[in-house]
Amino acid sequence: MANIQTQPFKVDFHTHCDYSPDSKTPMEEMIGRAIEMGITDLAFTDHVDLEPDDSAEPDLKWDFDRTAHEHAVDAFKRAYSGKINLYNGLEIGIQPHLGKENSKIVLANQYDFVIASVHTVEKKDLYNKMYFENHTDKEAVQIYYQECYESLKTFNDYSVLGHLDLYLRYKPALKAVKFSDFDDIVTEIYKHLIHSGKGIELNAGGHRYGIGHNNPHSYWLKRFKEMKGEILTLGSDAHNPDYLGFHYHENIDLIRSIGFKYICTFEKMKPVFHKL
Numbered sequence: 574m575a576n577i578q579t580q581p582f583k584v585d586f587h588t589h590c591d592y593s594p595d596s597k598t599p600m601e602e603m604i605g606r607a608i609e610m611g612i613t614d615l616a617f618t619d620h621v622d623l624e625p626d627d628s629a630e631p632d633l634k635w636d637f638d639r640t641a642h643e644h645a646v647d648a649f650k651r652a653y654s655g656k657i658n659l660y661n662g663l664e665i666g667i668q669p670h671l672g673k674e675n676s677k678i679v680l681a682n683q684y685d686f687v688i689a690s691v692h693t694v695e696k697k698d699l700y701n702k703m704y705f706e707n708h709t710d711k712e713a714v715q716i717y718y719q720e721c722y723e724s725l726k727t728f729n730d731y732s733v734l735g736h737l738d739l740y741l742r743y744k745p746a747l748k749a750v751k752f753s754d755f756d757d758i759v760t761e762i763y764k765h766l767i768h769s770g771k772g773i774e775l776n777a778g779g780h781r782y783g784i785g786h787n788n789p790h791s792y793w794l795k796r797f798k799e800m801k802g803e804i805l806t807l808g809s810d811a812h813n814p815d816y817l818g819f820h821y822h823e824n825i826d827l828i829r830s831i832g833f834k835y836i837c838t839f840e841k842m843k844p845v846f847h848k849l
Contacts, residue, residue: 576845584614584838584847585818587664587688587735587776587808592619592642594633596812600645606814607657614658614838615817616686617646618808622666623674626698635666643682660685660839664735666692669720672727679730686806686839688774689728690735691721699743710750714740718758725765732839733806734766736776736788745784752792759793763800772804772837772844773797775828777820781810787820791827798832804844806837825849 585607590600600617607615619642622635646661653659661682665675667689679687694717697704705713717740725734737759741747766772779788787794797805805828809819828836828849835846 576843582613582838582847583611583818583821584807584836585612585809585811585821586614586616586660586662586686586806586838587618587774587778587810588615588817589619589664589810589812590617592617592637593812594620594635594637598813601649603811603814603817604649604653604657604659607817608653610818612657612818614660616660616662616808616838617642618662618664618686618688620664620666621678622692623671623678624668624693624696625666626693626696626701628698628701628703639663639678639682658838662686662688662839664688664690665731666690667721667724667728668693668696669723669727672724675728676730683841685841686733687731687842688733688735689725689731691717691724691739694720699740702743705744710744710747711754713744714747714750714755715758718755718762722758722762722765725762729769731771732842732844733772733774733804734762735774736778736810737762737773737793738789741784741788741790742779742782748784752790756796759796760800763797763802767800767802770804772802772806774806774808775824776808776810777824778810780820781816787824787827791831794828795831803835803846804837805833805835806839
């Protein structure tokens with residue numbers, strides 16, 4: 574394992590500012606609040622989703638001026654040098670047919686970190702909830718994971734898989750479907766990630782959405798650890814300053830209890846391992 578850091582740190586590697594269509598907070602406001610909270614490492618991972626399902630919110634544009642974003646992060650890196658470490662990131666929506674186009678987007682700018690996230694299944698946005706109306710609960714989850722796997726096989730320019738069991742945010746009743754029913758497909762996803770040198774994130778946003786746990790659930794964190802997965806990032810999924818560092822200390826305790834020894838940041842798409 575290369576590039577291990579041991580100095581104290583507090584990390585939030587999944588945040589959004591007003592470059593994302595679902596945030597109204599300026600980047601510098603997020604930075605100022607993060608410094609106040611003692612966050613040492615902050616990644617901006619604003620949204621790009623090609624071919625979004627915009628049936629519910631047609632006015633939202635799920636892309637932004639990525640070069641301006643990069644320049645803003647670089648400028649704030651200089652302005653706040655010595656106070657906080659900032660990273661240029663991206664959260665990119667993956668679909669099975671978009672691998673080549675998504676790679677072009679990532680390679681067009683200088684990113685430190687890219688989250689690959691499933692937001693759309695069968696070309697229907699999970700947020701809009703219409704996807705769930707067309708399937709039984711078990712079918713909906715199975716197809717979600719299968720499409721996730723197929724999407725990852727067509728796209729390699731990312732760092733971690735975002736919020737693995739995101740479907741629970743938009744239909745919490747799916748918690749009644751046993752996680753173990755999907756061991757086979759999630760095992761295949763994890764094999765692919767580990768073989769490709771990728772990781773997963775622990776996303777605290779599930780607590781904000783009222784499902785009572787992170788995404789992914791600790792069941793899947795434990796499975797990743799059992800499979801010798803090592804690359805793990807920690808993020809709040811904050812879209813405003815109130816949720817920066819959300820559940821940070823509880824989640825550090827959680828991953829320690831599962832047996833993880835490190836948490837990662839990324840620089841120029843390379844993981845940096847921080848000893849817990």
